[in-house]
Amino acid sequence: MSDADLFRRRVLAIVRRIPAGRVATYGDVAALAGAPRAARAVGNVMKGCNAPGVPCHRVVAAGGRVGGYGGNEALKRALLRAEGIIVSSRRISNFTERRWKTRGLPRT
DNA sequence: TAATTGACTTCGC
DNA sequence: GGCGAAGCCAATT
Numbered sequence: 001m002s003d004a005d006l007f008r009r010r011v012l013a014i015v016r017r018i019p020a021g022r023v024a025t026y027g028d029v030a031a032l033a034g035a036p037r038a039a040r041a042v043g044n045v046m047k048g049c050n051a052p053g054v055p056c057h058r059v060v061a062a063g064g065r066v067g068g069y070g071g072n073e074a075l076k077r078a079l080l081r082a083e084g085i086i087v088s089s090r091r092i093s094n095f096t097e098r099r100w101k102t103r104g105l106p107r108t
Numbered sequence: 109t110a111a112t113t114g115a116c117t118t119c120g121c
Numbered sequence: 122g123g124c125g126a127a128g129c130c131a132a133t134t
Contacts, residue, residue, distance in 0.1 A: 039116040041131035068115035
């Protein structure tokens with residue numbers, strides 16, 4: 001078990017904790033995982049999406065952008081919308097409300 | 109071990 | 122709103 005594996009496990013655990021109808025950004029997940037600048041690394045972990053029960057579609061990009069989904073970005077939008085998240089083209093309209101906040105403080 | 113890649117983020121044009 | 126460049130981190134080859 002290497003640190004990298006631990007990081008991946010941590011990311012998956014965090015994503016799994018995202019409640020339905022809420023979304024978190026790659027940066028947020030990365031920060032919770034212990035690497036505030038590892039948004040890209042989080043993306044790499046999600047790419048695997050090996051763990052079942054992990055709603056990878058609830059992880060979106062910063063600024064309310066949907067981000068990607070292995071090429072099935074349309075599916076991701078559909079899943080999010082099905083959970084009450086309003087998505088326009090590639091942006092989440094109510095992103096600020098639906099964002100999964102652990103501290104309740106938006107960045108200033 | 110080194111180089112490349114990617115579901116990122118931010119800034120500038 | 123769209124496109125490109127630089128910076129960042131971990132996984133993969």
